[in-house]
Amino acid sequence: MNKRLLHYSLVFLLTSLSLGLQSCGKPKPSGPPNSEVGLVFDVGGRGDKSFNDAAYDGLVMAKDSLGIKYQYIEPGGGADRESALRQLASKKSVGLIFGVGFMFTDDITRIAKDFPDKKFACIDYTYDSTKAIPSNLIPIEFREEEGSFLVGAIAGLMTKTDKVGFIGGMESPLIRKFQVGYQAGVKCVNPKAKVLVAYAGVTPDAFKNPAKGKELALSQYSQGADIIYHASGVTGLGVFEAAREMNKYAIGVDMDQWNEAPGHVLTSMVKKGNMAVYDIIKEWKAGKFKGGMPAIFGLRDDGVDFVYDKNNKPLIPKSVYDRVEQLKQDIIDGKIKVPAR
């Protein structure tokens, strides 16, 4: 019996090995030097319905319309970020490497210095004007405050109670940009409106706590707010849940979040990570990569925007839309300066 077991195992082993051999074509030829794009995701990786997915979407767009090849890595922990970047940078075929998320700031700066003949770009890089940026690195910055200003204006124009809410994820300078822009937008169109502000927490876990999001949203709705804008990652799913339960409105963030609570998502502030990734790949391919300075994606560059499509058109009156489009133009023209802190 046991002898048979051993035989079976051996047969099994050989079968699977030959199976391996069978599927063995010629090793894939790696592309010509510096022809491919590499990307390292933030912890969490693909499937976050937020900026990781948006970045991936940018890669796919570049593949479809520019014909570039790409590789990506989803690191498991903090110590893996640098090795993942280094691994991609040391491949001959890879010429441009993206890091997704502010956590990459230190790592990508170091790797960019170690690989001066490769190009790098980092989404949400923590820009510190006192420190020099290597000339082969582009920090990608979004004007989240500008997009937030516009959804704030929509909220300010549409509130019936003159009270609206903001729910942030982790208290941090990045999320405060959303809050400040939103508040400015509300006040700009409706000076007597009040903005209730709450944060889900002070650690990164505050982005992954839908229960807390719901609790905060229910509390703001019961205080009289009728529209809540969230910038809180997965925590926001709780905000939509509350909006559905209380039959109120919520405003989505990063991507069009209509599907999270159809009929209750007034609009979404979209941050076009895909456009940023695509644009930079395009420039790089055309030989026009410009590093050393942050690349800024605001309203002017179509890096941020608000959603107005067939889904939410019935919810937003034409007059409100026209007013907000006017504000958008004013920001692009520099007539309105949106505060970021």
Added chain:
Amino acid sequence: MARQRHWLEHPVTQNFLVPILAVVLSFSVGAIFIAIVGQNPIEVYYVLFSQTLGNEYGIGQLLFKTTPLIFTGLSVAICFKAGLFNIGAEGQLQIGAFLTALVGMYTFGVPAYLEVPLLILAGMVGGGIWGFIPGYLKAKTGAHEVINTIMLNFVALALVSYFATNLFNVPATVHTPPIAPSGKIPRFDAFLSGFEGSPVNFSIFIAIAACIFVWYYVQRTKLGYELRVVGLNSKAAEYGGISVAKNLILSMTIGGALAGLVGTNYVMGYKYYFEEGFSAETGFMAIAVALLGNNNPFGVILAALLFGMLEYGGLVINTMVPKELVNILQAIVIIFVISSNKIFRKTLNNFLKTRRLSIEQ
């Protein structure tokens, strides 16, 4: 006539052969999964091995991943010896590493020969306290250490996460300011250019020293003897005049202190600061490391090397296969290696027996 022993029957041969066989078999099962996602298993394995074992950089990365697994594996193993199941290595290492960074950022100007031991001690104290608590509760109240260590993991992660992102962080980051330069442990690439870029550093020798310490403590000292007796049969130990409570507390505290040393690798040897989320659950992998290493300090080194290779190897092949597949591969190896021990040994011995019979007939 004395029966001639076949070389395959020798326990030392089997101790090596059985795990190797299990690893080979698990890789061939993994090959099926790789083929299912449409990749060529041989190509993937070629990349996996050549990039981890084929050059100094890969070996450096592998050793860097191995070091924390040795510390935490030892932590789990020494508790096992006392009959305790330490699920809390993750929390212990977080507290220890954070304390290392914290002491490091406030002790500028201390010479290296004091600073390095001071920071190592800080890590041991942090982890030690986190091990002492469940040990004490177990000894004094009988509260089960599994529950308490799991709970303390939550507490540790939340505390450290809060500190590292709010109280002690560099603004707009999730890490602390750097430690004093005199507290840095040199990296291999400062001396050997082949390791250029890989974060492996001299803390791996602290890990090896810790192994020798654990072996000596458990096998060669009176306290270690007591610890083993408590682990084997605490009632008998009590009857024989050994304080069970003391040994439970001591083993958990030492275990915690060992896990707390993880900071030497990451904080003192690599980033020079503590960062929220740096460990990627090393403390849980440690349980498998300890079991695979048979709770023997030197077995822990070998097991940690295997897991270190899988961890870095997973990253290496991530451009070819999805991350989920890498996790599957790691899990298959672990399951095979841990559970196949008995099956393979028995099969092997039965095989030898039947063969002998057929020869004798």
